[in-house]
Amino acid sequence: xxxxxxxERTETIARAVTTTRPSLTYWQDAWRRFKANPxxxxxxxxxxxxxxxxxxxxxxxxxxxMLQDLDQISVPPGAxxxxxxVEPHVRWAITETPWTTSTTQLAxxxxxxxxxxxxxxxxxxxxxxxxxxxxIAEPNSPDALGLPLTDIVNAKITGFEDRLxxxxxxxxxxxxxxxxxxxxxxxxxxxxxxxxRVITVNEAIARGLSELDESSLIGETVYLDxxxxxxxYLGRDMLARLMHGARVSLFIGVVAPFIYVLIGxxxxxxxxxxxxxxxxxxxxxxxxxxxxxxxxxxxxxxIIFNTEPGESxxxxxxxxxxxxxxxxxxxxVRGQILQIREEAYIGASRLLGAGSMYLILRHMxxxxxGVILVTLTFAVPGAxxxxxxxxxxxxxxxPPNPSWGSMCNEGIKTMLTAPHELVFPAVFxxxxxxxxxxxxxxxxxxxxxRMRSD
Amino acid sequence: xxxxxxxxxxxxxxxxxxxxxxxxxxxxxATATFFAMHNVPGxxxxxxxxxxxxxxKNLQAKYGLDRPLLEQYGIYLSNMIRGDFGIxxxxxNRSVNDIIREHFPVSAILGVLSIxxxxxxxxxxxxxxxxxxNRLPDIVIMFLVIMGISxxxxxxxxxxxxxxVNVNAFLGVSILPVAxxxxxxxxxxxxxxxxxxxxxxxxxxxxxxxxxxxxxxxLRTAISKGLxxxxxxxxxxxxxxxxxVITVLGPSIAAxxxxxxxxxxxxxxxxLGRYFVQAVQQSDYTVIMGTTVFYGAFLVFMVIVVDLLxxxxxxxxxxx
Numbered sequence: 209x210x211x212x213x214x215x216e217r218t219e220t221i222a223r224a225v226t227t228t229r230p231s232l233t234y235w236q237d238a239w240r241r242f243k244a245n246p247x248x249x250x251x252x253x254x255x256x257x258x259x260x261x262x263x264x265x266x267x268x269x270x271x272x273x274m275l276q277d278l279d280q281i282s283v284p285p286g287a288x289x290x291x292x293x294v295e296p297h298v299r300w301a302i303t304e305t306p307w308t309t310s311t312t313q314l315a316x317x318x319x320x321x322x323x324x325x326x327x328x329x330x331x332x333x334x335x336x337x338x339x340x341x342x343x344i345a346e347p348n349s350p351d352a353l354g355l356p357l358t359d360i361v362n363a364k365i366t367g368f369e370d371r372l373x374x375x376x377x378x379x380x381x382x383x384x385x386x387x388x389x390x391x392x393x394x395x396x397x398x399x400x401x402x403x404x405r406v407i408t409v410n411e412a413i414a415r416g417l418s419e420l421d422e423s424s425l426i427g428e429t430v431y432l433d434x435x436x437x438x439x440x441y442l443g444r445d446m447l448a449r450l451m452h453g454a455r456v457s458l459f460i461g462v463v464a465p466f467i468y469v470l471i472g473x474x475x476x477x478x479x480x481x482x483x484x485x486x487x488x489x490x491x492x493x494x495x496x497x498x499x500x501x502x503x504x505x506x507x508x509x510x511i512i513f514n515t516e517p518g519e520s521x522x523x524x525x526x527x528x529x530x531x532x533x534x535x536x537x538x539x540x541v542r543g544q545i546l547q548i549r550e551e552a553y554i555g556a557s558r559l560l561g562a563g564s565m566y567l568i569l570r571h572m573x574x575x576x577x578g579v580i581l582v583t584l585t586f587a588v589p590g591a592x593x594x595x596x597x598x599x600x601x602x603x604x605x606x607p608p609n610p611s612w613g614s615m616c617n618e619g620i621k622t623m624l625t626a627p628h629e630l631v632f633p634a635v636f637x638x639x640x641x642x643x644x645x646x647x648x649x650x651x652x653x654x655x656x657x658r659m660r661s662d
Numbered sequence: 663x664x665x666x667x668x669x670x671x672x673x674x675x676x677x678x679x680x681x682x683x684x685x686x687x688x689x690x691x692a693t694a695t696f697f698a699m700h701n702v703p704g705x706x707x708x709x710x711x712x713x714x715x716x717x718x719k720n721l722q723a724k725y726g727l728d729r730p731l732l733e734q735y736g737i738y739l740s741n742m743i744r745g746d747f748g749i750x751x752x753x754x755n756r757s758v759n760d761i762i763r764e765h766f767p768v769s770a771i772l773g774v775l776s777i778x779x780x781x782x783x784x785x786x787x788x789x790x791x792x793x794x795x796n797r798l799p800d801i802v803i804m805f806l807v808i809m810g811i812s813x814x815x816x817x818x819x820x821x822x823x824x825x826x827v828n829v830n831a832f833l834g835v836s837i838l839p840v841a842x843x844x845x846x847x848x849x850x851x852x853x854x855x856x857x858x859x860x861x862x863x864x865x866x867x868x869x870x871x872x873x874x875x876x877x878x879x880x881l882r883t884a885i886s887k888g889l890x891x892x893x894x895x896x897x898x899x900x901x902x903x904x905x906x907v908i909t910v911l912g913p914s915i916a917a918x919x920x921x922x923x924x925x926x927x928x929x930x931x932x933x934l935g936r937y938f939v940q941a942v943q944q945s946d947y948t949v950i951m952g953t954t955v956f957y958g959a960f961l962v963f964m965v966i967v968v969d970l971l972x973x974x975x976x977x978x979x980x981x982x
Contacts, residue, residue, distance in 0.1 A: 496687060496690060499687045499691075499962055499965075500687075500691060500694070500958070501691070501916065501954070501957055501958045501961050502916075503923075504938075504954050504957055504958065505694075505954075507938075507942055508695065508698045508699070508950070508954065509698070512698055512701055589812070593814055596814050596816075597814065597815075597816075597924065600814075600816045600924060601923060601924065601927060601939050602939070602943065603939075603942065613814075616814075616816060616817065616820075617816075620816065620820045620928065623820055623823075623824055624824065624827060627824070630817075630820055634813070634814070634817040634820075637813075637814055637817070638809075638812045638813045638814070638817065639812075641811075641812040641813075641814075642808060642809075642812035645808065645811060645812060646808070
């Protein structure tokens, strides 16, 4: 029996040799960990959106943030923008013929518009004059009738034309009879008046609200300028102000930490390298700067640097923040450098003939980069807070330049009547600070597994 | 025995060194403030009504503004050592000492109340989240904490005030006053608001501190001994986890004093912070210098006191 063996060359199993995946660098690995965390990814998207809002926004929404729209002051978003076009105002010639009617004591003559409200009332027996009040809420006591508009000292005149800063809303007018000595008699009548918004022909044409010509425009309805997020107490567009304010707030919030972290890295690595006596001296100075009451000195520096009256004050704030904030990073970097210097891989590298420059660039900086990046991310919300605080107490950006903090400062004064003026800038500050905090958490978890938050 | 004596000795030495360092820092703050204020363009007499050169000269002589800068600095320092901060330029006949004496207690009460509130709340909520880790209370509280860290104090102040207005209007009676100062009911809302940010921060710290000791040997021992959970919690977990919270109380005091500026402005509280901001706006030199140095000294020594207390509480702390 002949044994026949046929040998065949087997295929080389290529796969067996490549069982491992390509090795990841530290940054690839960190990016993989970062991507796995939905919270940090979402906050990164929001930061990009806020960045676009700030940088691209003013190119798209080109309204001047300092332009005042006096017809629309403190209007909330989505307010009625309609205005009827009317002829220019003609003074109401009030005669001494008393107005009489049996049904009402007090009435509106003609139409109540933002141009004028014309009131007339029945004469009161024994009165020697009248006082007219206006209130924005229904008066509930005869002693609190609102804003006194006028005193009429002639008892025969029983009419009044109100032209004082009228807004499209409901007003409560009250008329009180005055005695011969000028005291208020008890008689008074109150009337609720709904005021509609009108605009004169000339103004409508001057502002380009309609393409119709003068004669056919009267009686038409035009739409006033559109303010998607409403206006502030001076009638300035909130959206435009938020965009321009973001430039100030984010500029300071990003640039100041960037510069002082850089200074801190330089200072800290010098201290870490030289070690010994010089290190002690440098770090004592850093300790001193840390001990300074931060916000008090921010305010002091602000006063010193802010010399020109017309300046916005951004530069002063930036400089003050940089001068006072670098030591924290310097301490951190110095600690890192001192620690890394003792690591075995530095010794190994040196043994293989690496020079100082190589050690710094190849080992020290990449190994502190993670910590530095995390510090930087957490420094941004801090700087935004500081800017907002200073602007809020009136020491920050000079008006009329908007910043989120100064907008909050202005908004807080009208928060009961027009809450949107406070809410929008406050939401922007909070959201920005929130996403930078979340990003910082995410970066910390991704870059340095030893520092994980939980 | 000998060991404890050397420890005590080291502690006293450490305390003395820290106090000397603190005094030097305060001196540097005073110097920096002095030269900073004298480099400010314009002078405090400029705001007054137009005065003749003679009157102006007299006023300058009265306040010593005509002397050389170094002499002014010498006078300023020697007065300050004697505890005299000078007289306000803007509010005639009112010494800075008076202003501090009258308004600092208000700020101090507000600050102490909010620190107490922040510390109690932070420890309580931090412990609560750590015990219920990854369960509903943890998730809810940690969400609120992130909000508390991200929302500026003036927004909280405004929201708090708005809430009070609406609640008072809704109930028809004033349960808490909206602004002002005077009674205990005036203090509640502002100190709550002022403490919120710090409380959020302390909650976070307390939580991670509790989780850190979760695997400690002494806890496992306590559990295996069969101690009741409340005793384990109070005697072992809480006591050990609280230490890091105490260390940050010093810096927290700084955060709360400056945060107080805003709350005092919003709630119309006559505290020192409000007067400081006012003095800055009126360029009232002496008040600015006086309050800055006073606040600076206060903060520096607060941090030292807290550090020293920490050394007493935790014997493991290295004194160097």
